[in-house]
Amino acid sequence: MTDRFTAGPVVRPVTDPWPRRTRLVEHSILPGFKLSLGITLVYLALIVLIPLTALALRPWEIGLDGIVRTLTAPRVAAALKISFGVSLAAALTNAPLGLLVAWTLTRYRFPGRRLLDALVDLPFALPTAVAGIALTAIYAPTGPLGALAAKIGLKTAYSPLGIFIALVFIGLPFVVRSVQPVLQDLDKDVEEAAQTLGANDLQRVFYVVIPGIGPALLSGISLAFARAVGEYGSVIFIAGNLPLKTEIAPLLIVIKLEQYDYAGAAAIGLAMLAISFGALAAMNAMQIYLARRGRT
Amino acid sequence: MTAVASVPASRPRSFRPSIAPVLILATVLVMGGLILMPLFVVFHDALAKGLGAYFTSLKEPDAIAALKLTLFVAAISVPLNAMFGVSAAWAISKFEFRGKTVLMTLIDMPFSISPVVSGLVWVLLFGAQGFFGTWLADHDLRIIYAVPGLVLATILVTFPFVARELIPLMQEQGADEEAAALTLGASGLTTFWRVTLPNIKWALLYGVLLCNARAMGEFGAVSVVSGHIRGLTNTLPLHVEVLYNDYDSVGAFAAASILAGLGIITLVLKTVLEWRHAGELSPGRKH
């Protein structure tokens, strides 16, 4: 006879402090959940949420028309244009540059490669003010490259070009580090297949490699862009800060604060955030589109 | 069957020179010209008037005060952020709950906002015309234009670093070892100390390294909240700016050289960690 137990009546259910309805969390026996989540949430609330709320609320002090007036004032509008425009240009320039560096570092072996690889992160590790004054020293009319450029009539420091150079400097690591791992993993087989089918080098790069790294490249560009838009220390020295010509948006925020125009400063800050998010969302969408196309 | 007379294998007609050397040279030029030159310039200009002038400017009381302040702010911000990073990583990687994505987006926030905005928000809260401005004035407390403001601004800018190194790693490691430790009778704290911590120590160190580098080098955010009071609320990067605007080139670059040295040490330690402990760092750090 099979040793089978009929289900007896359920004896005393386990007391459950979390009634089923409100359960958001699976009971886990590892301790420390409430503590760790608590610390995390409190920290985030104090450091991020409350300050950001202050940023979101303050501009409305001057009302919607006040905000619009602030943002459309010629100086502010010019600064926003410069910040976003030059940042975009720099990020796009970092694409081929970063790709070049990433390609060379992953595809070829040469003495000093590892050293060069480590140096890619220098703009990331170097304090921005240091980069700022160093770049200015180089590209000012009295500096080595600045003097060279002056000879061919180019003004590097104290012009939008100077801002551009600084933003390319700080954005390079983002593109390189985004593309490198993808390049390394890129299926060599697919490339070799293309070769055997008769593709030459250029075709191979354009039709196989670039689509493969497209999403990563785009990701790197958007990271470089996001960083460039907000950059302050690296740019503030080389820019020259001429109103309407070489003023960047973060500087405008500082100026407004010095004038005790908190609402105006917050308005610019909020606008910068909004535009950045919009741009990043667009790039994200493009990334998804590209990734979907690449999926066979 | 007679052997076929050996014929030399035909070679492809066009000899394609490898473009590798060209690319390598181009890369070296880009890296050298763009990345290395600024580093070189810092030390060159700092020593422009000789070693004597260099050391004199470093021994200036304001410079020393700035260095001390930088170290102080970092000494507070980094441990706090490390504690946050560990807590967040523990909660996210060892438990299931809704809202993890929101949490991780919030943690990444500082990377999407300008450092100036990261300083601005504290002014909006604690500045003279800020939300708590009158309350603070009434109680004779200063946050903005004082050290607490510097700490807050630094914390906001640097808090993601440790969390970002730990979360992917701990997610990858899972919770099996901790579960095993519990069945063997270990308490929660013992489990964390003897099982989890050894598994994450290199990633933690890496995160602290990056956090510290950014904390000591931060400029934009602290610039907004500092008030630039010499000797009191100037961190070293701010001091560099003050000296530079005073046309004290040697002084500015001397101070900058310390910060550059910090950057180099960070880079070296970071690279060493990546080379020797790649397996124990967050996935995506290995290359």
Next chain:
Amino acid sequence: MPGSFPPAANTDDTLALEIRGISKQFGRFPALKDVSLQARDKEFLALLGPSGSGKTTLLRVLAGLEQPDAGEVRFGGEDFLALPVRQRKVGMVFQHYALFRHMTVAQNIAFGLTVRKRSEKPSKAEIKDRVAHLLELVQLEGLDKRFPSQLSGGQRQRVALARALAIEPKMLLLDEPFGALDAQVRRELRRWLRDLHERTGVTTVFVTHDQEEALDLADRVAILKDGQLIQLGAPNEVYEKPATPFVFDFLGQACRLPGTVDAGRLRIADWESEAPKGAQPGAVEVFFRPDEVAFAPADGAGLAAEVFAVAQRGPDVRIDCRIEGELMELVGHGPTLPPGVAPGLSVRIKPLRPTVYPAG
């Protein structure tokens, strides 16, 4: 069948483990539905079932790694569920070992002893002794200073077992411990685990989806499906008298034919024989093992079968035939074909021990 352990009725065998009415849901997914079973002291109980059957969940409930929504667990009379994980003194072995990667083998094994409260902690010398003894028990002497990454899968699993045994657990829980190992290592470890259980005598609950393993190792087997207990019994019992078609099919090869039971007679197509004891009259499904058939020539008694292929398969012969429109793989014992069986010929087959279940 090996591992026979006479199923005692009410005896003085102490009931070590009592599980009653355990239910557990993950979100909307019911992992366990009102499961009740018992294990005797020193028994080796296997929880067998396909993935999703709830066996691992039940094991984790026993370990304390999951809290059930309802039900009771008693161990040695104590309310087990009220105890937190740390206090249950249960040794658990995980499918992927969960060895502490930054500790040596010796440190791993000693862990459970080193985390004890000062009052209960053995001296350093004692711990060292214990570890050495356990290493000997699991046949890994000399590997005490190695790290888990330097061991093979089989060695890691033995370290995991030693680690679990070090705390002198009241109960040993094994979660598909051999799942990540290859077949040869699995077989060796199976023998070794049985031997170990004999020597240590610890009540053991063993989860697996491999019926061969369960039938080989266990004193009793509990078969689970979709979160419910289907049958519980000694290996030979569940194998010879499976309670449901699912169990029959899960525990071995199954051949199936429709039939009817009427007045104590079982009828399949044009063949009739005595119905198994206790068979309900009416339409039935007849199950039998492909290697438990008798072959007879075409003019003999039995079910009509058309042989269309034969193949030597190791020690047995595989005979593919068509019976009642169904394709079936039958097995003949021994290296030679039964007389009269050849491709293209018709024969008669008789299931020797058919099991009958109500149809539908």
